[in-house]
Amino acid sequence: MSAEVFYDDDADLSIIQGKKVAVLGYGSQGHAHSLSLRDSGVEVVIGLPEGSKSRPKVEEQGLKVLTPAEASAWADVIMVLAPDTVQRKLYAESIAPNLTAGKALFFGHGLNIRFELIKPPADVDVAMVAPKGPGHLVRRQYVDGKGVPALVAVEQDATGGALALALSYAKAIGGTRAGVIRTTFKEETETDLFGEQAVLCGGATALVQTGFEVLTEAGYAPEIAYFECLHELKLIVDLMYEGGIARMRYSISDTAEFGDYTRGPRVINSSTKEEMKKILSEIQSGQFTRELIEDDDAGRPAFNKYREQAAAHPIEETGRKLRDMMSWVDRPITETA
Ligand SMILES: NC(=O)C1=CN([C@@H]2O[C@H](COP(=O)(O)OP(=O)(O)OC[C@H]3O[C@@H](n4cnc5c(N)ncnc54)[C@H](OP(=O)(O)O)[C@@H]3O)[C@@H](O)[C@H]2O)C=CC1
């Protein structure tokens, strides 16, 4: 069955323009949603804790900032864009006491609802507007008059208007310019976690680092290994992005294409597929989310250790030196946000 897709003509911007919207969080997604909502004529307030490092940035950008509790009390629509691990506590302390009947609780990712870390009352709308891209790209596309495709899902429709409200919100951040696909909290959460763990983030970084290690351990220069295993990946992914795998294969040499067919399946093979299936079942059973939350509750000992180890990998030092020489490469978004 093909997915239901909505475009600009399917969404009524005036619905969200008639609501007061609180965006809780001003990070990657939060800043993008807030600025685009404002530019679409929506009344927006940002909810951030008193000590948040983002408060000055919000004010510099001409938006009003309140505490999460104050913003939730003021708003008709509360969009939760704080980190997934923070959302339970944020909900219990600041949102729930202000979540009166008829309000709408929105998310940019379904994890806390899917795994029942948050259980909203039955008399509010619960929906998701999840752009399928990093927040900085979501904002850049909106400013350029385009949009990043998004997903919408409705978990609770207390008012009867939850889908129309979610589509209106998606239109205000540019999503319906590109296309908004209807899904469920379950499907979005499980596929998003699988994609980022097995392919996009976990899978891709493990592939790049392992390739770099094999070349450097065999005595090849780290700079050359970096170009072959990381830098050129973008060029290859851009071709796949434009026209699929076939387009990429059309563009590379026949030598590369022959190596692709004969060697690729030896790297990603049936045991990799079995491991991917195991990763999916740990997501579906809630095991991954339990690990994430338990580590967070304990002060993130495992998370911090992984971060330190990853930062010390030799590919990072090689990459820093090489990128300093690449005047054509944009500075990382972490330095310009
Ligand atoms: N990153 C992305 O592009 C994508 C993210 N998502 C989802 O969007 C949501 C937000 O993720 P992301 O934008 O990456 O988050 P970030 O880590 O970039 O930003 C989180 C923001 O929340 C703020 N914050 C922290 N604690 C609280 C609190 N108690 N109350 C209110 N705000 C708080 C942070 O404050 P401070 O600035 O002080 O640190 C920061 O501004 C998540 O559900 C994520 O899964 C979905 C699709 C893509």
Ligand SMILES: CC[C@](O)(C(C)=O)C(=O)O
């Ligand atoms: C791929 C990572 C992501 O799922 C995203 C940008 O969509 C995330 O959670 O950040």
Ligand SMILES: [Mg+2]
């Ligand atoms: Mg994602």
Ligand SMILES: [Mg+2]
């Ligand atoms: Mg994700």
